[in-house]
Amino acid sequence: MNKSPDIIIIGGGHNGLVCAAYLAKAGRQVLVLEANTQAGGLGATREFAPGFRASVAHTLPQLGKRLVKDLELERHGFGLAAQALPTVAMCTSGKHITVSGNELGGASASDTAAYPAYLQLMQKFAKAIKPFWHKRPPLLGSGGLRDAATLGQFGWKLRALGKQDMRELMRMIALPAQDLMDEYFESPLLKAALSWDANVGSKLAPRSPNNAVIALLYRMSGDLTGGLPLAKGGCGGLMDALAAAARAHGAELRLGSPVARVIVEQGQATGVQLGSGEIISAPTIVSNADPRTSFFKLLGARHLDVQFTHRINRLRMDGQVAKLHLALESLPNFTGLAHPDGRLLLAPDMAYIENAFDAAKYGGYARQLPMEVLLPSLRDDSLAPRDQHVLSALVQYAPYTVKGGWDAHRDSFLENALASLERYAPGIRECVIAAELLTPADLEQQFGVTGGHWHHGEFALDNWWMNRPTYGASRYHTPVSGFYLCGAGAHPGGGIMGAAGSNAARALLEEN
Ligand SMILES: Cc1cc2nc3c(=O)[nH]c(=O)nc-3n(C[C@H](O)[C@H](O)[C@H](O)COP(=O)(O)OP(=O)(O)OC[C@H]3O[C@@H](n4cnc5c(N)ncnc54)[C@H](O)[C@@H]3O)c2cc1C
Structure with missing residues (x-):
């Protein structure tokens, strides 16, 4: 210049x-x-082991x-390596539930019947709020026309939902994710999976009130593919x-x-x-x-x-998510999953997530850790050497400040994460060539984000x-x-x- x-x-x-x-x-x-x-x-793709590459953020549900x-x-x-990854709610017995578009695979008849109506309603709410993510917030009491117009549009968007759905949004907006899930579904596994996006990245768990529904609608704000996209090259x-x-x-x-x-x-x-x-x-x-x-x-x-x-x-600003990258010599076997291609959610029920959150609230971490796992190299061979793979996982909950400090706990947290993975993919450790664990404290140090927080401060x-x-x-x-x-x-x-x-x-x- x-x-x-x-x-x-x-x-x-x-x-x-x-x-x-x-x-x-x-x-x-x-x-x-x-x-x-x-x-x-946090979106940069870096080499974490020779020939193996991953980015901290790994999917693009919000991109427009x-x-x-x-x-x-x-x-x-x-470009995209995947248009719409399915979400797989993983079960240690292999009886997984797959969420793909508006369809469920492997769910009960009642949940299969309830899902399209639930999704349609949430999509309708997400669509009503979406324009406001892309506008400057109004200044209350400014007397300015533009601010008044934004507030007016907001009111109108809500009203245009129709009386019934507007009331329903007002009722639901502050519900804990658990209450929302309990209203619609019966399977503990499915409820854990569908509550995931309401809490991931925040200091929230299924029983936390006030923020989950709005966070869920926010995560549904992308429109690139109508699904869960992955970028080429991470x-x-x-x-x-x-x-x-x-x-x-x-x-x-x-x-x-x-x-x-x-x-x-x-x-x-x-x-x-x-x-x-x-x-x-x-x-x-x-x-x-x-x-x-x-x-x-x-x-x-x-x-x-x-x-x-x-x-x-x-x-x-205290982050709660750790990032785990594994360099894998070969593709691990996940019980009951012929091809581990999708967003694999490791949480059998909402109590499992809540228990992990409880430990983190007091500066500890659970032995059994909820995880979101991807193997992006299945869709993108630029990320790993030929026939080898990258496993990229969000691991919750990893408090920014752990009692005794992360240096004393890094190995045992990694051990808990591997043990949690192993319940779903027995023998996975034998495939691991190298592991990188980024705690919120590491994310702060390497990416300059206070607390290593996903949103740069609670959403x-x-x-x-x-x-x-x-x-x-x-x-x-x-x-x-x-x-x-x-x-x-x-x-x-x-x-x-x-x-x-x-x-x-x-x-x-x-x-x-
Ligand atoms: C573990 C984890 C997993 C995530 N996974 C996903 C995901 O799968 N999908 C998703 O959509 N989102 C995900 N997120 C959230 C997403 O990564 C962030 O919200 C997003 O990257 C924020 O983008 P940003 O540009 O605002 O800030 P950042 O990505 O934090 O970038 C800020 C930049 O500012 C630079 N900087 C800071 N201070 C200085 C300085 N003094 N001088 C010069 N440069 C400076 C930093 O080096 C950095 O490059 C994840 C977040 C975390 C923590």
Whole structure:
């Protein structure tokens, strides 16, 4: 970049890249400064053992067609390795239940009959709320026309559900996942599987009230394929395409360039100082880092008022999910599953998930760990050497702060995860060549995300929409002029979706 940038984006996670691409496409000179040597943040695909590659985020349920089209991501190399992976609720006896589209395989007659109506209702609710994930939250009491219109549209979308379904949404919205599942289904195994997306990534379990249904609807916000997609090359395939799109529009990406602080002069952000000491000036600074990093480490609390600082301090940012990557010499045998191709959920019932959560609440972890397991190399041979495989698993619950520290517990947590896997895939250990376990503390250290939190802070009603990350910073701009947010800690939240990045870009273009 010959000219000095108009906009500096701190962090080249997917939201930073999306924001950069939209801003550069609109003609702004954009510089992205990424601390790691690879762009993509939690979505980057990395080699974790020689010849074996995986990304921390592994599926794309929230990605939308619009982003792919707007940024011409296919032209920049994005493709899918799987359109719609089925979900398999795994049973140690081999009597699994498969969820594929609106069909169940292996379920009871009553559950098979109940599922299409349940799915249709949830899809209807998800569709009503979806447009608001892609809009800037309204400012309450602003008197502005646009804010009033957004609130009006929200009310109208709910009303347009019809009286019966609107009332039903209002009744259901704060239910614990367990109550929702108990209303519709009888099989403990199926209930555990269908409750999974309501809780994964948050400090929630099936009995937690208030947030599960909204989190479930949020996870249903993608429309790329109508199913559970996998990117070619892992999520990193998408990250590379986003980086290529941003560059093609003229953005510059500087990797291995951690920002140490944002420079503020007379209440206005005017540039950044890198860890190397280099200073780069720009009138607009956008942070893809989480809110606590953005406001405290980068900006400094001295530039913020006390109440705002307290609210950021109180954000719940302790991650609960560990990521396990296994390099496998051969394909393991899962009992009763001829071909382990799908999202395999390892949780026999909701109590199993709740028990694991109970242990984590008090700084421990369960012996039997609920897991979401994929073997992405079955769909994508670029991830492992020929005839060998990658196992990629979300393991819950792994509290960010474990009593005694993770160094003392890493081996035993890994042992519990392998033992939990072995109940479904006897002998799997013999296939393991190498293992990488990333606890929330590792994710914090390697990806710069406070607490290693999936959403850069809980996705919860108190931290939602015009309260995300908190009022005073929910519309991408912050109390410091020229300093913006564009990461998962901003509206609408985490998951590979790009909405925070694109909403922030739109907000910036409207204001500047
Ligand atoms: C274990 C786990 C599994 C997940 N699995 C899935 C999944 O399967 N599907 C899904 O949709 N979502 C998943 N998620 C959630 C998803 O990965 C995140 O919500 C998403 O990656 C957030 O994107 P982001 O761009 O906002 O932030 P990030 O991906 O966190 O990127 C932020 C970037 O900012 C950089 N940065 C931070 N500080 C600085 C600094 N000072 N200077 C320069 N750069 C800096 C970081 O290095 C990083 O690259 C998962 C999350 C976790 C923790």
